[in-house]
Amino acid sequence: MADGVLLDVQHLKKYFRIGRRQMLHAVDDVSFQIRAGETLGLVGESGCGKTTVGRTLARLYEPDGGRILFHGQDIGAWSRRDIKKNNLSSKIQMIFQDPYASLNPYFTIGEIIAEGLELHHIGENRAERNEMVCELLERVGLHREHANRFPHEFSGGQRQRVGIARALALNPEFIICDEATSALDVSVQAQVLNMLIDLKESMGLTYLVVAHDLSLVRYISDRVAVMYLGQLVEAGSVGEVYGRPMHPYTIGLLDAVPIADPDYEADHVSAPIQGDIGSPVNPGPGCRFAGRCPYADEECRQKTPELAEMGEDHQVACFHPVR
């Protein structure tokens, strides 16, 4: 295992049975590594399997194949009992898109955060836990007085901070943010993104950030992985993948992002990738992007391209990468 790797995902598979003979290949042989203290962004179109990757890593889903090495141990093979015994659910936390739906409306913010502490036997007594809650609230930019209020009294951005405070309460090492800021106001989103970056630095956290906003992922991540129909098509450092994209899908995806610069938009002729993403149900052989790819040939339709190293921390799965 390479130095400092916190999470080493190897050939991960997650299938969903739909109907009698239909298998939906939501995650189909995905491998990547995340070093401790690093943020990996995961991007791709709706339905390509990003959330499923996150939920499987957090062991909210049972993997159907592959290994999930966390600190070198295959947590993918752990039973419910192992997970409990090793306190995995406190080490790996997930923050979701909808900050409202995930907070119980009948509990105060303080109770919501303290609940996790109690459950994991953190803190000696109630008074100590209350003090921890107050510190957490301050850490995410809220006030201690907020502990006595209910979720509906908070704005979307504040609720998302509460969700983050609750995740931090358990001292996690690894946090999965699934579209964690996409329900927020434009200006509030920036507050939360900056806070996540600061917390990462001050607490030594490691993140997997799932989003389909490519600009956001570029801002917050150190490395990025691009998914298409259950598979990784390109991965590497943010500078490499955004600066020198090589997979035709990544190129099309980046080209389609509108840029907040009128002069750029006036000169830029966008030729969007045509067609829809396709179905992950019982996929046949060949490159899954072949149906939309301008460079597809016979080889692409028959063989599945594997991720191959193309440069310094830059992997691409394509028979005809664009250079």
Next chain:
Amino acid sequence: MADRLITVKDLKVSFMTASGEIQAVRGVDFHLDRGETLAIVGESGCGKSVTVQTLMRLLQEPPAVIKSGSIRYTNGDIDMDIAARTDKQMRAYRGKEFSMIFQDAMTSLNPTTRVGRQIAEGILRHQDMSAGEAKERAVELLARTGLPAPETVYKRYPHTLSGGQRQRVMIAMALSCNPAVLFADEPTTALDVTIQAQILNLMNDIKRQRNMSIIFITHNLGVVARMADRVAVMYAGQIVEAGSLRDIFYGPRHPYTWGLLGSVPDLRMNLSARLASIPGTPPDLFSPPAGCPFAARCAHCMKVCMEVVPGEYAVSEGHMARCWLLDAECETEVIPPVGRDKTVFKTERKEEVHG
């Protein structure tokens, strides 16, 4: 000469709720010319949707109430004040003069009727055509939105289509009667960038071919840069800055606009750059502040800002902002942190502040 279709003056819209009056739109003025796209941007809850829904009179009244103002609509023989019309009178114009695309197509498509039939029925309501012709036209529209196999899509029910496909059906429906004005309320927010790009291209093509006007609501400043001719920036129920696309992106004058432009990640920003987030949250519209609505979050807030609402200051032809910093008597000099134009700017007040 610009052909003015819509002129909105001092529009105020409130919701009368059990817990009090929510002042959702608090005196907005703007206009729309034929063939142009006006983008409305701003925080969530600042009144963008309420504004355009009032223009089509789609709001449930009550609880919504138009407290004041006029919405003049002129097109050919039509010259009316939409604010003074009833819902019934407006029905004749919906679809034909104006139509709307919503963020969530599912809420505006009838789940129990095949999508093609829904489009054809809309056409038959407003146009003198046979059922066969209406069907042909519906299929043609579906094809234009880039949907593969439009004849089969015609026969499908909304729930059998993906989000992007439904959105394209709704666009076909909105365009089916050749409206003069299209209102698009976050039409691509729920879509992927590749589908979004297809739909934006389609809207721009149709706008050019038919000289249609569009009011486009979005949070996405990239989409604004791709679509808009002019931009109105809303904050807490007011338009705080308005101007041409270039005015707003390259020479913004309002501190909220600066914050907005600085807080959105851009694909080309420096990798080590930090987003400028605006501290705090927007004001509560139950009891909007007495002075400038942005005062509580503004780094340049002065005493006058908390007491009196700033009036409109003309920055240049067609570019206005509502901020005390622009007043000739204001002594604070601030250099805009974003945009290309880095000069301090003072101006005469365009109109006296009321009250």
